[in-house]
């Protein structure tokens with residue numbers, strides 16, 4: 001189902017104590033607001049050890065949801081140090097980020113592995129937030145659309161219609177992540193519209209209209225409103241600015 005959504009990807013930041021304090025601040029600041037009709041769903045994606053504690057702080061049945069930043073591709077077994085999708089679901093996780101460029105780059109996650117992770121997440125009842133996005137080189141060579149088309153085709157469009165229904169897509173240009181150099185709202189809109197068109201081709205027009213597509217990459221309290229005003233931008237996947245309660249709350253209110 002297409003919805004306005006803001007997800008905070010904390011990456012490898014925060015201690016347990018700081019994380020709980022941050023979430024308490026955010027839920028208090030957001031609860032003070034009368035929910036606007038287009039108020040977004042909010043997904044908090046902290047590191048694994050914080051998930052359970054933060055889950056307990058999120059008001060039940062509210063617009064706050066819990067998300068993980070990764071999961072293993074097998075259901076269970078001898079995989080020392082790994083975390084299964086099933087375990088995540090059992091502690092109240094609803095979402096999982098997959099295909100983030102940092103995991104593709106630093107942990108060599110390729111389309112085949114991501115395909116298995118998508119299946120494992122979906123089998124456990126988690127909703128994947130699947131990331132795509134081009135490097136600066138790719139953009140400068142005018143290959144952005146080919147590159148993202150291939151990421152979608154090889155990484156995501158093998159899912160069945162029912163499986164694809166559960167997926168949120170995040171467009172995160174690598175050159176904008178953590179650089180303070182955000183894509184312009186027009187650049188974001190252009191790629192989001194392209195993604196929607198490719199979904200229509202791979203599935204159907206209804207699937208394209210129903211897919212939530214987020215923008216990520218140096219989104220902040222100053223630029224969120226302009227980005228979210230674009231017709232194909234349904235919200236954001238926020239890194240740095242999700243670590244500050246005031247900034248993140250401002251972004252949540254930017255619809």
Ligand SMILES: O=C(CO)COP(=O)(O)O
Pocket residue numbers: 009100172176177178179180216217218219237238239240241
């Ligand atoms: O990678 C991101 C979210 O997943 C974006 O990070 P920044 O918002 O820090 O650029």
